[in-house]
Amino acid sequence: MSATRRAAVLGSPIAHSLSPVLHRAAYRELGLSDWTYDRHEVDEAALPAFMERLDATWAGLSLTMPLKRAVIPLLDEISPTAASVEAVNTVVLTADGRRLGDNTDIPGMLAALRERGVRQVERASVLGAGATASSALAALSRICTGEVTAYVRSRARADEMRGWGERLGVTVRTAAWEDAGAAFEAPLTIATTPAGTADALAAAVPERPGTLFDVLYEPWPTTLATAWAARGGAVVGGLDLLVHQAVLQVEQMTGRSPAPLAAMRTAGEAALAAR
Template sequence: MRAAVLGSPIAHSLSPSLHRAAYEGMGLHDWRYEAIECDEAGLPGLIGGLGPEWAGLSLTMPLKRAVLPLLDTVSELALRVGGANTVVFSAGARHGDNTDVHGIVQALTEAGVAPPRAATILGGGATAASALAALHEMGLDEATLVVRDRARAGETAEVAERLGTALTVQTFDKLDIVLDVDLVVSTLPAGAADGLADLVAGVPALFDVVYAPWPTRLAAAVAARGGTTIGGFPMLLHQAVRQVEMMTGRTDVPVEAMRAAGKAAIVSRAAPES
């Protein structure tokens, strides 16, 4: 059987390391997992050309929303979030789902973060929408979204409406007034939140979706003040665990072997070339 992760750019993806470690630990020696460079324009043709040997696909940016019209069925969660990061092929049909939400919930739970009474999310893209859904799943019924331009909050605001979550939108110049919260979630790219470190340093808990380099300046500032910090790797790990379960139909997924393989891949990439 075959599976792959699609996206553009895709060379940085940890998914091959995670999924291959799972296959090895599960004795699925005839399964293959690869990374395929694919943009939105190429997605319909690629999916349409896959044969019966394909079990599923992992999707990263910019494909999570673009894939929805190409699917036969879509989970209620993926519809609410407005994006699918997982496609499972079964009986000739394409089923889309979202495991990012599960990954975020598991990452926070694993770190001992209690369901927050209030949270602020930095950034307004697809990951922010998944974070909002994860917090909703943990019991949060209102949140604050911080963006550079209010116009960038539209899609996430629609997600909040579908979830039934009250959403307040604020801009980064007013960040200091929305930090009296239990949890800050940063969905900003690596380096983009560095200048916010001093402002955010005093929050009780930070979930930063960046996994390398780690700790980010934001995470280091929070940790220095005694706060709990969670990086993006646990989210990637647990969303991949759920994908393996869905694609293989098995629940005996070797989580710790996947964790070790993912961490080894991160260390290997950070090591200087000799």
């Protein structure tokens, strides 16, 4: 007999995803024994056919790369938050068959920062210029009262970040990656680069650092996060982001609130420790 309600995370590659661990932990805590959450390897080419096969048992989808933008034409509506960065990581399937897209990465970032006491900063730095960097700018548009400096590797990336800043209402100044050590002078630094990219910057952590938000969760702690914590700075990690955005997904898909943050984080930490 099929489950009453189904949800899943889609992406390519997807085998590494912690989303099933987090969502299943939430279902257990909420007593949703008839809910399932799986992972499916789906690339951009296969996404339309996958969406077509969804029936009334499906409640929602989590989306990772490379599907966050590709899914938009397949949806009936997307939230202003998702539209602001042209990226959807959450799809809710309604009882009347509508497909609603949202982005929980941005409010997830804000929730993770609030948990560490960061509610407003006068300036900030962003390391990198990819998709996560645009989400970081969207989050900063709500809490940063001054300039954001983005440290990037190319003129094209610099142009992109300034463009996102204009769109999101953030004053963005760009600087060369070679000067990224200066990023840590700001009270908040958000590192959005791939694993290993920012390791060399650990030597530039100042005596009294502010807050570092490193979006990686594996490997963890990163070299930069370790150096930051050793100096007494506050560190927000990728698992914090993953859990907070998943909390919002669970609430939207199940209609139950609040989602069990502590149980989800514990399950995620245990899964990472076992790898």
